[in-house]
Amino acid sequence: MTSALFSPITLRGLTLANRIAVSSMCQYNAQGGSANDWHLMHLGQFAMGAAGLVMTEATHVSPEGRITAKCLGLYSDDNERALKRVIDFCRQYGVTALGLQLAHAGRKASAHTPLDSGAPLGPDEDPWLTLAPSSLPYGPGWHAPRAMTEVDLAEVKAQFVAATERALRIGFDLLELHAAHGYLLHEFLSPISNRREDAYGGRLESRMRFPLEVFEAVRRVWPEDRPLGVRVSATDYVEGGWTVEDTVALATELKAFGCDFLDISGGGLDPRQQIPLGPGYQVRFAEQVRREAGIPTWAVGMITRARQAETIVAGGQADMVAIARAMMFDPRWAWRAALELGAETPHSRMYARCHPSSWPAASTMVDSAA
Numbered sequence: 001m002t003s004a005l006f007s008p009i010t011l012r013g014l015t016l017a018n019r020i021a022v023s024s025m026c027q028y029n030a031q032g033g034s035a036n037d038w039h040l041m042h043l044g045q046f047a048m049g050a051a052g053l054v055m056t057e058a059t060h061v062s063p064e065g066r067i068t069a070k071c072l073g074l075y076s077d078d079n080e081r082a083l084k085r086v087i088d089f090c091r092q093y094g095v096t097a098l099g100l101q102l103a104h105a106g107r108k109a110s111a112h113t114p115l116d117s118g119a120p121l122g123p124d125e126d127p128w129l130t131l132a133p134s135s136l137p138y139g140p141g142w143h144a145p146r147a148m149t150e151v152d153l154a155e156v157k158a159q160f161v162a163a164t165e166r167a168l169r170i171g172f173d174l175l176e177l178h179a180a181h182g183y184l185l186h187e188f189l190s191p192i193s194n195r196r197e198d199a200y201g202g203r204l205e206s207r208m209r210f211p212l213e214v215f216e217a218v219r220r221v222w223p224e225d226r227p228l229g230v231r232v233s234a235t236d237y238v239e240g241g242w243t244v245e246d247t248v249a250l251a252t253e254l255k256a257f258g259c260d261f262l263d264i265s266g267g268g269l270d271p272r273q274q275i276p277l278g279p280g281y282q283v284r285f286a287e288q289v290r291r292e293a294g295i296p297t298w299a300v301g302m303i304t305r306a307r308q309a310e311t312i313v314a315g316g317q318a319d320m321v322a323i324a325r326a327m328m329f330d331p332r333w334a335w336r337a338a339l340e341l342g343a344e345t346p347h348s349r350m351y352a353r354c355h356p357s358s359w360p361a362a363s364t365m366v367d368s369a370a
């Protein structure tokens, strides 16, 4: 059997061994924005294989752009050195391509980690001033952000560019801008959070302006041969919010600016959201954007089984799948999927002898005593 999931895909000069990405997952364990030994282990385990691509967690372009004080950043020489150590380690022992997700949390910054409630920092907990398109809090009890001035817009754009230059020096293969989950770039897109009356707010074209400007500036410094994509929320899951039709329009614009893929997630902008959770609940959005904008898409959200992922890629619903929780639960997810689908996939050399095909004939992955 030939597996579509385990067929290679080429994005610009990068060929991934298969269509599986380890999705970005915040670890809330950085110090001053810098990665540490936890990140060696966390990303290192995935780098051994065999997803085609491992994405870093949301990595923020400024200290104020971090969701929490424990989030990863790429705004200082220390951050760059620390992340380079992790990526060099993954390269030395791993077999996967490595991608960076660049982010700015906007009005959802200055919060506790989800493990510590996820609530905004209180007045005596060293909160910081957050930025957003408009001075509208995320929800009741949240910080009122400062509506970004023209100077703020230029500064944040420059921060994305500076972080991209650091990413290049570190040696990432692929870059993704985080414009989903209610963070800054998403806040510009959605009519719920963007009530500006200048050239960056109002009609759809104007709300897309800042994210497109950031994309264009990053594309200019990110090398021609390396893929650059965007994670979006296809919908706010709230009446009157950002819609999948808007996402198709954004994807069409991004494609014209040299965007190589859209990673299609959803929600996160407004606590009133109603998300119909279920297996593959966002795949239909990846399919629609792929079909209508003609751009490669990644599907994400409760993709947990090998045959489910195979069906998504083989059926042309998405070009890749991004998997988060199932990967954390089983970092060998892709090895098992390859076995189930009868496909070949790279293993770290030191672990080559673990493949069940090299076990004694009587042994199987299934417990025969059961």
Ligand SMILES: Cc1cc2nc3c(=O)[nH]c(=O)nc-3n(C[C@H](O)[C@H](O)[C@H](O)COP(=O)(O)O)c2cc1C
Residues within 6 Å of the ligand: 023, 024, 025, 026, 027, 056, 057, 058, 101, 178, 180, 181, 231, 265, 300, 301, 302, 303, 322, 323, 324, 325, 326
């Ligand atoms: C612990 C955790 C951290 C996450 N951090 C990020 C992140 O840094 N950036 C991002 O875009 N999505 C993040 N997500 C969302 C995942 O990438 C993914 O889109 C979501 O969990 C749905 O996929 P799943 O059902 O395979 O887990 C996170 C999810 C989890 C569970």
